[in-house]
Amino acid sequence: MSNYLLELSSARVKGTPFGITSVCSAHPVVLRAALRRASVAESHVLIEATCNQVNHLGGYTGMTPADFVDLVGRMADEEGLRRDLVILGGDHLGPNPWRKERAEDALAKARDMVRAYVAAGFSKIHIDTSMGCAGESVPLDDQTIAKRAADLCAIAEETARTAGLPMPVYILGTEVPVPGGADHMLDSVEPTSPEAARATIAIHREIFEAAGLHDALKRILAFVVQPGVEFGSDNVIVYEPPKAGALAAVLQDDDSLVFEAHSTDYQPEEALTSLVRDGFAILKVGPGLTFAYREALYALDMIASELVPSYGARALAMGMEKLMLEHPGDWQGHYHGDEASLRLQRHYSYSDRIRYYWNRPEAAAAVEALATVLEGRKIPEPLLRQYLPRHDLRDVAGMQDILIAAVDAVLGTYDRAARPHPV
Structure with a gap:
């Protein structure tokens, strides 16, 4: 299943980039809409649970990762979708739910959460250690973020290997938007600078190598960067390709990577299409659904x-x-x-x-x-x-079908944008 995601970078290099919608929601109607759409098209579907929604302690949904896997699996069966077409991802896995605690306590819980996600069968793991914990500076420096990411990656690798599960693919990065969007009116959002993106990629590779995570390095699928998209309470910042041109060019340095774009909710179809064309191949959407x-x-x-x-x-x-x-x-x-x-x-x-x-x-x-x-x-x-x-x-x-149709209309916008686009 994760092998399909690894095709994103090779397609980009070949000049026929395609993308995939990352459905970041635990709501049953949203899940059913996504699974039904995939069943009709006989296509892969990427569904992600976030650290706050679902974790080893239950999250705000009351579900553990294993519970979430069971829920999605049952729905896939009901919708006639083969389970091998369902890709499950863990989003923002790190200390975020416990960031008001001391770092050592928050990170210990994050390790347990990562173990639970991987053991349950999640194969796409977004490690997010970008936030400071109690008493720490905000933002953290790249080296600290990368060291904590390597620690959690080692836990994921050990868990998958011990359980005999497929080895996960990873999403990393330091410039990660706040989960769920900004909480204030926004005038503009600057894309990540190419220098910062290159530095982030380099420091993670250096620290992962030093930690002995050679195999995991080959399965780093994408880095999270800010392409200049965001939504606040009352407005949406729409993607402007010229502003992100230098950032997109960073991908020319590495044939194995794409970028993951968070907070793409409410973007018009043309903007989503441009994001995929420019290498932001994973389009995350949650609140918009x-x-x-x-x-x-x-x-x-x-x-x-x-x-x-x-x-x-x-x-x-x-x-x-x-x-x-x-x-x-x-x-x-x-x-x-x-x-x-x-x-x-x-x-x-x-x-x-x-x-x-x-x-x-x-x-x-x-x-x-x-x-x-x-x-x-x-x-x-x-x-x-x-x-x-x-x-x-x-x-x-x-009523159920009307609600599903409303969610499906949004998913349709993403699916059309994610289709292969010659460059």
């Missing part, structure tokens, strides 16, 4: 309010507002402004921090109540057009 899910869910909430007076006025949205106010930890500190601004951001921000609430029992019950109200009802086509104008849903039946 759950944002599409929430958009469709809130549209159905409005439709139910129109169709069934007893349902109430926007019962789901009102329920989510109550839930987020009662449990503010997942949005407070990330959203800023007066009360009116905070209310809008809680529901509609591009950062989509509402995604942290969908697995709570109160949210699940509200979604189920909406599904019950709509079950068996034919939604008039004009009403669908009023609230879901961007989707052709004439032949879609049922």
